[in-house]
Every structure is written in structure tokens, then in C-alpha cells.
Amino acid sequence: MLKVSRKFEYGLHAVVFLARxxxxxxxxxxxxxxxxxxSQExxxxxxxxxxxAGIAVSVQGVNGGYRxxxxxxxxxxxxxxxxxxxEPHLMRCSAENGKCEIQATCTHRPYMFMLERRIDSLLADTTVTSLLLSR
Amino acid sequence: MLKVSRKFEYGLHAVVFLARxxxxxxxxxxxxxxxxxxSQExxxxxxxxxxxAGIAVSVQGVNGGYRxxxxxxxxxxxxxxxxxxxEPHLMRCSAENGKCEIQATCTHRPYMFMLERRIDSLLADTTVTSLLLSR
DNA sequence: CAAAACAAGACAAATTTAAACCTATTTATC
DNA sequence: GATAAATAGGTTTAAATTTGTCTTGTTTTG
Structure with a gap:
């Protein structure tokens, strides 16, 4: 439930690695x-x-890489x-621009959207520096 | 990113429906x-x-259903x-009991685990009643 | 007993994620 | 300039997960 992808984990580790x-x-x-x-690829x-996304910078050619x-x-x-x-989209109706088969009777969208924003705020409050400091 | 499954959406809607x-x-x-x-099935x-999970109760037989x-x-x-x-498991190492190919160098687990708990707290603060009231 | 409804496992289809492959292009160095 | 190391990025394959269906069984009312 609510897990991130492996690609995200790879990227996160790489950023922390570079930050060190x-x-x-x-x-x-x-x-x-x-x-x-x-996996390298x-x-x-x-x-x-x-x-x-402007988080890393690449240097091409021999002796190249990322920083x-x-x-x-x-x-x-x-x-x-x-x-x-x-972008984070907790529910499909968030991703698909409000479209949903049950629009008519759905009363809980505003609350769920707020939840989505709050979750993102938590992620936005966690800097790579804070990850470095923990342990 | 961080989306819930369709099954979850169905269940959520059903619970809100029953709550009405x-x-x-x-x-x-x-x-x-x-x-x-x-889909009914x-x-x-x-x-x-x-x-x-003890959220709904079933009644079998004719005139049965859920409440x-x-x-x-x-x-x-x-x-x-x-x-x-x-259970919510943001990262694989959370699901798989701390096991991870990069245990040795990983410094950010404690922080990510805290993040996971905080996200769950947000969900745990959102009752079905609050969903009913919104709009 | 018949019909309506849940229970649950097995199966199939569709989608998403993960990984590999391949061909470029860039660039330092010899 | 040739070569090798590296990113760039598209295509394809493979694996895993999600979603949906099917089937069989059980419960219960009328």
C-alpha cells in the first residue's frame, strides 16, 4: 500500500550517494x-x-557522469x-482531471484531494540533507 | 506516484455508500x-x-448483503x-523486514520510515464521517 | 426446494514495472 | 583523427501486479 517504485528508490539512493x-x-x-x-541500465x-527535472547535472564523454x-x-x-x-495522484479522478464513473454521487473528492496535498507536503518537507543526517 | 489501487477506490466508495x-x-x-x-465481482x-478487517458485516442468504x-x-x-x-510500506525494505541490497551504506532508512508513519497518520486522521461531510 | 446472496479459489486478461538491448552522440586522451 | 568511456534515448522483452471473470460451494429466506 502506498509504495514507491523501485526506480524511485534507485534515484533516491543515487541522489543521497551524490550528496555524500x-x-x-x-x-x-x-x-x-x-x-x-x-541494474546499471x-x-x-x-x-x-x-x-x-533539474536535480542532477550530466557531464558527457570520457570522465563524464552526474553531479x-x-x-x-x-x-x-x-x-x-x-x-x-x-505528479502525485492518490485517486484516478485526481490524475484524470476529475473524470470518474461516479462523479454524480461522489462527495468525498475534496477531502481526498486535501489528503493528497498533505501527503505531498510531508514529502516536500523531507530534504536530502535530512536523509543524510539520520541514522 | 503514490496512488491507491482501483480496488481501494471501490472499497472506499462502498463504505461511503453504506455510511449514507x-x-x-x-x-x-x-x-x-x-x-x-x-464490476460487481x-x-x-x-x-x-x-x-x-472488521469494517463491514455480511449477511448471507436471501435478503443478505453488507452493512x-x-x-x-x-x-x-x-x-x-x-x-x-x-500494511503501508513506502519502501521495499519496509515490507521485507529491513532486507535490502544496500543495507551497508544506507543512511536514510530511519527518516523514510518516519515519513511512512506520518503518511499513515494522515490517513488515520481521515474518518469516513469527514468524507461524508465534505463538499 | 428454489432463488438470492455471500465465500472463496482458480483462472485469464490487461496493465504496469523492471530490465535489457541497441544505436547514437559527446568528449577526453593518446 | 582514432579510440574508448560515458551519457541519450528509443525499442523491446520479461516479470510482476492488478483487475476482472468464472466456477463451485454455502447460507438462508420464502
């Missing part, structure tokens, strides 16, 4: 996937998502989620 | 599925989950989620 390095250090997908221990996709685009203080779990899985 | 009736009214799955507008499965087992005040979105989708 020097800010300017460029790390290859290969290194990250070996160090952390999962699949992590590469997650990194591309993170790049497009964070901004401070770990300014990257939240919500940002990573949106980058990799898209 | 008189407390002792027994309603068939057929009536609910026709009224609300989705599939809703039946959701109702069985709700029954096993709520308790007040809409005492049924939360979290209860319904657990009944239908099981």
Missing part, C-alpha cells in the same frame, strides 16, 4: 550502480529523469518523486 | 455496483476484504487501505 560526495564531484552511473548494487534511466544540480538542502523527496514517477 | 444509509440497512453488492458503477472481493460493522466515525481511510491493500 564533494559538490563538484562527477560520478558515473557505473560506479553508482556497482557501489549501491542494482535502469539506474541510468532514473538519472536521466533526475537530470530533466547534483543544487544543494542537498534544496532537493526534497517530493522533487525526486515527481522527477521519476510524475 | 441507515446503520442497520443491509445492501447487496449488486445494488452497490449498479448504483456506483463498476471485483467489488465483491473488496467487500470480503472489508469484512475480514458497516461500526460507526463511520470509527472507520478511517487508513483502516480501509490496510483492509484492502495491506
Amino acid at each position: 560526495k564533494e559538490p563538484e564531484a562527477v560520478v558515473t552511473v557505473k560506479e553508482m550502480s556497482l557501489e549501491i548494487g542494482f 535502469f539506474l541510468a534511466k532514473a538519472m536521466q529523469n533526475l537530470k530533466r 547534483l544540480a543544487k544543494s542537498p538542502d534544496d532537493i526534497t523527496v517530493s522533487d525526486i518523486g515527481r522527477a521519476i514517477e510524475g | 444509509k441507515e446503520p442497520e440497512a443491509v445492501v447487496t453488492v449488486k445494488e452497490m455496483s449498479l448504483e456506483i458503477g463498476f 471485483f467489488l465483491a472481493k473488496a467487500m470480503q476484504n472489508l469484512k475480514r 458497516l460493522a461500526k460507526s463511520p466515525d470509527d472507520i478511517t481511510v487508513s483502516d480501509i487501505g490496510r483492509a484492502i491493500e495491506g
